[in-house]
Amino acid sequence: GAGVSQTPSNKVTEKGKYVELRCDPISGHTALYWYRQSLGQGPEFLIYFQGTGAADDSGLPNDRFFAVRPEGSVSTLKIQRTERGDSAVYLCASSPGRNSGNTIYFGEGSWLTVV
Amino acid sequence: AQSVTQLDSHVSVSEGTPVLLRCNYSSSYSPSLFWYVQHPNKGLQLLLKYTSAATLVKGINGFEAEFKKSETSFHLTKPSAHMSDAAEYFCVVSGGSNYKLTFGKGTLLTVNP
Numbered sequence: 290g291a292g293v294s295q296t297p298s299n300k301v302t303e304k305g306k307y308v309e310l311r312c313d314p315i316s317g318h319t320a321l322y323w324y325r326q327s328l329g330q331g332p333e334f335l336i337y338f339q340g341t342g343a344a345d346d347s348g349l350p351n352d353r354f355f356a357v358r359p360e361g362s363v364s365t366l367k368i369q370r371t372e373r374g375d376s377a378v379y380l381c382a383s384s385p386g387r388n389s390g391n392t393i394y395f396g397e398g399s400w401l402t403v404v
Numbered sequence: 405a406q407s408v409t410q411l412d413s414h415v416s417v418s419e420g421t422p423v424l425l426r427c428n429y430s431s432s433y434s435p436s437l438f439w440y441v442q443h444p445n446k447g448l449q450l451l452l453k454y455t456s457a458a459t460l461v462k463g464i465n466g467f468e469a470e471f472k473k474s475e476t477s478f479h480l481t482k483p484s485a486h487m488s489d490a491a492e493y494f495c496v497v498s499g500g501s502n503y504k505l506t507f508g509k510g511t512l513l514t515v516n517p
């Protein structure tokens with residue numbers, strides 16, 4: 290497809306389990322972002338990749354959260370020892386580069402529920 | 405540092421009447437400003453963006469917004485609401501870092517027949 294693709298669209302997991310969320314950006318986009326949207330809130334920045342490297346991970350809430358982008362395309366957000374407070378929609382986005390004039394395109398999100 | 409305040413959490417209008425969604429921003433840098441729309445169970449879609457060109461920005465679906473530096477505002481308007489406009493709208497700012505978007509809390513637009 291032409292847009293940002295995220296899988297799974299929905300995930301229910303038990304507290305304490307490990308979760309992986311996948312993002313496939315728009316082809317050719319070098320910049321990739323992860324955001325988290327809690328119920329009733331706007332999305333909040335988690336991490337930004339330029340190519341393969343995490344240029345800014347200052348939004349990751351704690352060391353249970355980790356993200357990789359080994360080949361500069363697909364990215365995986367990994368959450369260890371999930372907690373009920375991790376329940377949210379995790380949004381992935383991509384753009385051609387980091388220029389402020391570039392439009393950032395969002396995927397439809399992965400809805401994570403921790404029970 | 406940058407922040408966004410959306411002044412109304414919920415706006416309700418009748419179909420065919422004007423829409424006004426209010427947004428104020430704060431940024432240490434010359435900002436880029438955006439409005440995104442989110443329909444239920446759908447991804448965020450860019451409506452329009454301001455990046456220091458013309459202060460009146462036209463977007464998709466008849467929406468437009470005006471950047472007013474003196475008022476630090478970027479309000480979203482549409483002359484005539486349509487039922488399909490019902491959605492959550494987010495005002496967004498990016499600043500010196502360019503890549504990091506800061507979202508407002510959103511305004512839920514309801515359109516009544």
